[in-house]
Amino acid sequence: MRSFALVLSALAAVLVVVGPVGASGTKTLVTVRLKEFKVLPSPLTAKRGAVAFAVKNVGKVDHELVVLKTNVAPSKLPVKKGKAAEPGRVGRVGPIKPGASRTLTLTLRAGKYVLLCNLPGHYLAGQRIGFRVT
Numbered sequence: 001m002r003s004f005a006l007v008l009s010a011l012a013a014v015l016v017v018v019g020p021v022g023a024s025g026t027k028t029l030v031t032v033r034l035k036e037f038k039v040l041p042s043p044l045t046a047k048r049g050a051v052a053f054a055v056k057n058v059g060k061v062d063h064e065l066v067v068l069k070t071n072v073a074p075s076k077l078p079v080k081k082g083k084a085a086e087p088g089r090v091g092r093v094g095p096i097k098p099g100a101s102r103t104l105t106l107t108l109r110a111g112k113y114v115l116l117c118n119l120p121g122h123y124l125a126g127q128r129i130g131f132r133v134t
Contacts, residue, residue: 026047026049026050027049027050027051027052027105028046028047028049028050028051028052029052029054030042030043030046030051030052030053030054030131031054031056032053032054032055032056032065032115033056033058034055034056034057034058034059034063034064034065034096034117034127035057035058035059035060035063036059036060036061036125036127037117037122037125037126037127038126038127038129039065039115039116039117039127039128039129040129041053041115041129041131044129044130044131044132045131045132045133045134046108046131046132046133046134047133047134048108048109048110048133048134049107049108050105050106050107051105051106051107051108051133052103052104052105053065053067053091053093053103053104053105053106054101054103055093055094055096055101055102055103055104056096056100056101057096057097057098057099057100057101058098058099059098060098061098062094062095062096062097062098062119063094063095063096063117063119063122063127064092064093064094064095064096064117064118064119065091065092065093065094065096065102065104065115065116065117066084066086066089066091066092066115066116066117066118067089067090067091067092067104067106067108067113067114067115067131068084068086068087068088068089068090068113068114068115068116069088069090069108069109069111069112069113070087070088070112070113070114071111071112072114073130074114074116074128074129074130075128077114077116077123077128079123079124081120082120082121082123082124083118083119083120083123084116084118084123084128086118090106090108090113091104091106092104092118094117094119095119108133109133110133110134111132111133112130112131112132113130113131113132113133114128114129114130114131115128115129115130115131116128116129
């Protein structure tokens with residue numbers, strides 16, 4: 001019984017040092033700067049799974065970040081009342097005031113995405129970009 005307790009203690013010590021399986025941080029960090037009228041992510045691709053978008057508004061007006069999973073080209077989304085249609089939306093953060101930052105963490109599948117600001121008129125002004133998850 002004493003040897004079992006020793007083995008159990010050793011195993012517990014290893015788990016404390018190593019951490020649970022999968023906790024090694026498979027999250028991809030994507031920094032996104034928003035400004036008139038651009039979406040500037042870095043990098044432009046991420047691995048499937050957890051993706052954290054660290055979003056900063058470096059512009060002079062409010063912006064938001066919308067993440068759409070779609071095969072439609074970024075400039076070809078249907079528009080109604082100055083905003084892009086959002087079928088395939090997997091996340092949104094905002095509005096974000098000038099100088100402010102927000103984080104949006106999503107679990108993304110492999111495929112094509114569009115990152116955009118969908119405040120009225122911003123998409124039409126070119127505030128959009130393609131993004132790929134592999």
